[in-house]
Amino acid sequence: MTGPWLGAVADDLTGACDLADAVSEQGESAIVVVGTPGGPPPACGCAVVALKSRTAPRAEAVGDSLTAARWLVEAGCTTIYQKYCSTFDSTDEGNIGPVADALVQLATAGRAGPAGGAPSVGTPATPRVGRTLYQGQLFVGRQLLSESPLRDHPLTPMRDSDLVRVLSRQTRATVALVDWNTVAAGPERIHAAIDAARRTGAGHVLVDALTETDLDNLATALLRAPTGDAPLVAGGAAGLAAALARVRGGGTPSPGLNRAAARAVPAVPNGRRLILSGSCSARTREQVARFTGPLVSLSPVDLDADFGQTVDAVLAAVAEAYRTTDDPVLVSSSADPVLVARYDSQLGPGRSAELLEAAAGEIAARAIATLGVRRLLTAGGETAGAVVRALGLGVLRVGPAVGPGLPWMVPDPDPKLAILFKSGNFGEPDLFHTAWKLAP
Numbered sequence: 001m002t003g004p005w006l007g008a009v010a011d012d013l014t015g016a017c018d019l020a021d022a023v024s025e026q027g028e029s030a031i032v033v034v035g036t037p038g039g040p041p042p043a044c045g046c047a048v049v050a051l052k053s054r055t056a057p058r059a060e061a062v063g064d065s066l067t068a069a070r071w072l073v074e075a076g077c078t079t080i081y082q083k084y085c086s087t088f089d090s091t092d093e094g095n096i097g098p099v100a101d102a103l104v105q106l107a108t109a110g111r112a113g114p115a116g117g118a119p120s121v122g123t124p125a126t127p128r129v130g131r132t133l134y135q136g137q138l139f140v141g142r143q144l145l146s147e148s149p150l151r152d153h154p155l156t157p158m159r160d161s162d163l164v165r166v167l168s169r170q171t172r173a174t175v176a177l178v179d180w181n182t183v184a185a186g187p188e189r190i191h192a193a194i195d196a197a198r199r200t201g202a203g204h205v206l207v208d209a210l211t212e213t214d215l216d217n218l219a220t221a222l223l224r225a226p227t228g229d230a231p232l233v234a235g236g237a238a239g240l241a242a243a244l245a246r247v248r249g250g251g252t253p254s255p256g257l258n259r260a261a262a263r264a265v266p267a268v269p270n271g272r273r274l275i276l277s278g279s280c281s282a283r284t285r286e287q288v289a290r291f292t293g294p295l296v297s298l299s300p301v302d303l304d305a306d307f308g309q310t311v312d313a314v315l316a317a318v319a320e321a322y323r324t325t326d327d328p329v330l331v332s333s334s335a336d337p338v339l340v341a342r343y344d345s346q347l348g349p350g351r352s353a354e355l356l357e358a359a360a361g362e363i364a365a366r367a368i369a370t371l372g373v374r375r376l377l378t379a380g381g382e383t384a385g386a387v388v389r390a391l392g393l394g395v396l397r398v399g400p401a402v403g404p405g406l407p408w409m410v411p412d413p414d415p416k417l418a419i420l421f422k423s424g425n426f427g428e429p430d431l432f433h434t435a436w437k438l439a440p
């Protein structure tokens, strides 16, 4: 196998693992590279660079994304994929729009002809986790985005379901929509609609999709599009990336053998199990509530009062729990929107997240170094980003998945532990009990 054809720039780590999982499910081998990469990627079909750019300052998000995209282009990727959240998590300042603008400019700079004015084309629709886009309105299961629990996210509250409107607030470029009637009419019609949008000067095109077939139609249209020698810039959540892999691989999911090969990981030593939950999403709070093992609470107020002492106390409580049980121990700061708002007014906006992320990183690193933790489950994208930075991990391989978007990951080349980076809204309510069965 040679270098990757699909190169994704993911705005958080859980999203990167979700995409790598979805592509692996199609039999395409995928790796996740944490942070700004150096050197050529290992052999794979899809390389995903996991950034922590969803809520970073705009200039940093754009700079990191461009560095990642240039590396992917140099590695030979012909499709550059901007991976954002299936619930479009962002603020009016960005970072989905500014990063999309920068990637389009990178791909088309100095090019004439079809590649010259090519827009980015994408969709957050990911039917396997209940995200669909209809008339530009994003649905989370049966709810409009703005009526879903995402309206109360601590960092990126989503209170508008109309993604053409949301994205238009983040970019000066015109945002066009290819609606579902066109998508259902097939790849030729989609291709024509994207071309029409390009000719009227659209910088970004969002595409409705309700089913995997819709995504396959879109992927077919994109892979056929004449873009000269410029890389194609696609965007969205895991759904479209998987469809690109599926369509390119011949239209149907690859046979089981390929799927298994795409998820082969080396053996990991036995050891303790730890869960670190920093997500306040409704699903994570349900998973915390359903967990019946030892629970150690982590409070931003305690961390603000004395960071070092609070972290020491949490680790001491985890060590104490391990003296009496082999069960996984849960360290959680997950709180409901009322409590999160109270912390924010007490400590100042963003301060709780800053403290809790720093604490999550330190707790993970010390639990591995001193308590023998070898299986780690984290909940929340920002939380995962903080943990992986503290652990200094580089390349991650995709292992078995415990549900859609929930693969166990193993660091390469040193498989010293297995980690499951759970996205806030993913996983069955009992996941904190059931996830371990498939751990490598």
Ligand SMILES: Nc1ncnc2c1ncn2[C@@H]1O[C@H](COP(=O)(O)OP(=O)(O)OP(=O)(O)O)[C@@H](O)[C@H]1O
Binding pocket: 012, 014, 015, 153, 154, 155, 278, 279, 280, 281, 284, 300, 333, 334, 335, 339, 340, 343, 352, 353, 354, 356, 357, 379, 380, 381, 382, 383, 384, 422, 423, 424, 425
């Ligand atoms: N009790 C709390 N009060 C305020 N903020 C909190 C609290 N607990 C966690 N946080 C912060 O809220 C943020 C949650 O974001 P995170 O990305 O980790 O979860 P998520 O958004 O649910 O997951 P995903 O991005 O995968 O959907 C983190 O920065 C975390 O540190």
Ligand SMILES: O=C(O)[C@@H](O)C(=O)CO
Binding pocket: 012, 014, 015, 016, 018, 019, 084, 085, 086, 087, 237, 238, 381, 405, 423, 424
């Ligand atoms: O698309 C999703 O919902 C996830 O991959 C994600 O981005 C979590 O942060």
